[in-house]
Amino acid sequence: MAEIVLDKVTKRYADGALAVSDVNIEIADGEFVILVGPSGCGKSTTLNMIAGLEDITGGELRIGGVRMNEKAPKDRDIAMVFQSYALYPHMTVRENMAFPLRLAKVDNATVTRKVEEAAAILDLKAHLDRKPANLSGGQRQRVAMGRAIVRSPKAFLMDEPLSNLDAKLRGQMRTSVSRLQKQLGTTTVYVTHDQTEAMTLGDRVVVLRGGLVQQIGAPQFLYDHPANLFVAGFIGAPAMNFLPATLENGSLSTPLGTVALTDRVRRAAEAADAPREVIMGVRPEHFEDASLVDAAALDRGASFDAQVEVLESMGAEKFAYFSVEGGEAHASDLADLAADAGSAGVPDTGSQVVTRLSAASAVAEGQPAKFWFDTDKVQLFDPASGANLTYSAD
Amino acid sequence: MAVITTGKRVRWTIIDVIVVVYALVPVLWTLSLSFKSKATIGDGSFIPQEWSVQSYVDIFQTNDFLLALVNSIGISLIATAIAVVLGTMAAYAIARLDFPGKTALVGFSLLVAMFPQVSLVSPLFSIERSLSLFDTWPGLILPYITFALPLAIYTLSAFFREIPWELEKAAKMDGATPAQAFRRVIAPLAAPGVFTTAILVFIFCWNDFLFAISLTATTRSRTVPAALQFFTGASQFEDPTGQICAAAVVITIPIVLFVLFFQRRIVAGLTSGAVKG
Structure with a gap:
């Protein structure tokens, strides 16, 4: 040994x-x-x-x-x-x-x-x-x-x-x-x-x-x-969702609506000297069916409406997929990941988002639903270098 | 799977029988002639009317045939052994390694295989005479090795390519030196290929007539195919057909034995189970 x-x-x-x-x-x-x-x-x-x-x-x-x-x-x-x-x-x-x-x-x-x-x-x-x-x-x-x-x-x-x-x-x-x-x-x-x-x-x-x-x-x-x-996209299944976003005066405008940054995210972004255009990463499990989130938590996150395209019920949890308008996040890291997953060259109108919801959620395929996501768990990436702007070692 | 109808089966049986008869009739005819007595040899009947082993007795009574048999066995075995050993090493290198001049080596051995042997007989005759190789065992062994090597290299490199590369890496990781990896892992797996090649090379050497008749002069090195030419009857006017046929039967036996003996070792799919797939 x-x-x-x-x-x-x-x-x-x-x-x-x-x-x-x-x-x-x-x-x-x-x-x-x-x-x-x-x-x-x-x-x-x-x-x-x-x-x-x-x-x-x-x-x-x-x-x-x-x-x-x-x-x-x-x-x-x-x-x-x-x-x-x-x-x-x-x-x-x-x-x-x-x-x-x-x-x-x-x-x-x-x-x-x-x-x-x-x-x-x-x-x-x-x-x-x-x-x-x-x-x-x-x-x-x-x-x-x-x-x-x-x-x-x-x-x-x-x-x-x-x-x-x-x-x-x-x-x-x-x-x-x-x-x-x-x-x-x-x-x-x-x-x-x-x-x-x-x-x-x-x-x-x-x-x-x-x-x-x-x-x-x-x-x-x-x-x-x-x-x-690259690491964010490679580790985790289903993979983290990446959306293009713009940083403005402490808020983030994203295809999911304008989101107020939490203190942690704002401090990290400032410390990293974040550019205006960034890529927002949200893990599927940081989304939830808004109707299942209590009022106090609703305030801590952001809510938005979307049309559920595909719903996969796994028994213990549900995966809801929907598309958002407003373009796709682009970076060389993401292109590599897509190539590895074999999805490179698949025509894409806007971005596909996957969310992991509780089994109790009543969302249905083809129906609009209200979603919530935890804005404190959002990660921001530099599209040019791919670096995580909200990275912290603790 | 295709359905085999009765008509199809009958057709195939007829074709098979034709092929087998076509191939075996001359052999059986030779066998029949070798067992006929001198008086009935020209009677034209397929089954001997008068059975006799006199032809066999005759060929073994003269020294010529026995000496030729010894020459044939000795020369063929030595040439086969050397060609297979050299061929194994060359084929292994060709299948496994990247070295400068690899393409040239493969091309050159192909060239040797395609070269018309008859055009080499006269130069070889002169060369061997000046080198005192004429009418000696090495005088036949050397050209046999030369012409058997391309055959050996091609057959063996095909077999080596079949052996998964990872087995050798695994042997190295298990603590084997390159020589141990070759001897304990690669060689046993290549054995069917080596035996197949040995049979082919042996048959090539055993059957050769061109070099045997041109590069020998006496019983010192004359092999059986050449010696058959020098068979004579008891008198100049007697036709030695019976003896030639008996000798032909005798020299076929080692080939049959050789193939039967090694056939068991040529087990297809010996490497199955080494790797997934």
Whole structure:
């Protein structure tokens, strides 16, 4: 077990393409860190550089205080779980899991004991003598985990280990990965493009975009205090709503009407020297059906009318979608997010807003309704830089 | 799935039978001739009227055939072994690595495969004579390797491309050196490809007549296909048809055994289960 330090790590390919630029991450011993971002953001490249499967162009990688840049993967004492599992098809489950130990020249009795232990933890005892071809996806995934844990390495690297599983199994495996990591207490770096996995699994999340670290922090902190538009839009599902807005004399004119800024938002905006034109971000859960909000709260927020276009009733909550006039928020961060979500180029008249309402709400599809949102929870972003103007570290 | 009607099945059966008969009649005819006695060899009947193993006894009584058989086996096995080992390494590099001149190497080996062998016989004859390779085992092994390598490289690189790259990365992460990763993970998975290639190369060497007749002079290195040409009857006026047929049957046996033996190892889909999909 050891801490992993990436000190200004950079990856530049032979053709000049910059995959990872100046990444600084300090991962504490036993910590579970998630690298998340859209495809092509450099998260897998970063993981491969920690593994030693790709060379580091610049900067330094230290594991347990020792420089690792020039060491071969086998000398780094770290285990990796691949997206495709990469099980050896000609070996049984037992042989697959024993392979790292055999290479390390561990004696037979110890190999047997460690494989049995790992199989017990992962519930694979009944399958030890089967070949990978005869296992289900979830079992193969567990064998891949088993091969990583038998050796008790300094760290685990996981490259989207759950993305090949179906949704239900993915949910189950997510909790068991989390439990396993707590049980073993091994430093883990986990790559995913799934923001749910990022939110639920890690102690800390590193959001990457175009090879640059956008923000590092605990999942809840990233959710509440995104450093920029990209993090705000990437973390959270359904995503934060972004609307163009104009700051004027302490009030904000938005497609949802003119809103008086609360003290917190105004102070933050002033401190950040906010431009006149900004982007307002509101999370879906900060909206509510106005008829369900008590009078005191109504005064603290802003109310507006809208025509509900789509209503999704999830049982415990309702998602109401509507469009607002007044144009769309534009920023390079948002374009990237749209490209990742596959919605780039979808013609859009105005902005789509999604709200999360209580199940008790009586709004109906196709009917006008009165909505309320909490103006103190509003976040303001600079359209040019994408920076969060209302960012605060507390 | 298409419905197989009775008419379709009958049509296919007829076509299959025609193909099988077309392919097997000459073989069976040879087999039949080899078992006929000298008196009945020209009687034209498909099934021998008088069964005799005299032809087989005859070919094994002369030293020529036995020596040719030893030459054939030795030369073919050595050429196959060397071609497959070199081919495996070359194919692995072509399938896995990016190195300068890769395209040139692939193109060059294709060129070798397409080169008409007959145009090389005369130069090779002169070269081998001046290098004292003429009428020796290496004198045949070297050209066989040259012409078998493109075949080996092409077949093997196709097999290597099928092996998921991630398996090798996984082996490295599990603590294997590149050599261990190749030996313990890649080589076992490539085995079906290696055996397939070995069969093809062996058959190529075993069947070769052109080089065997041109680059040998004595029983020191003459292989069976060439030796058959030098068969004579008991007297100059006797036709050695029976012996030639018996020899042809004998030299077919190793090929059949070779294929039967390795066929089990050519299991399609050996890599299934390695990765999802």
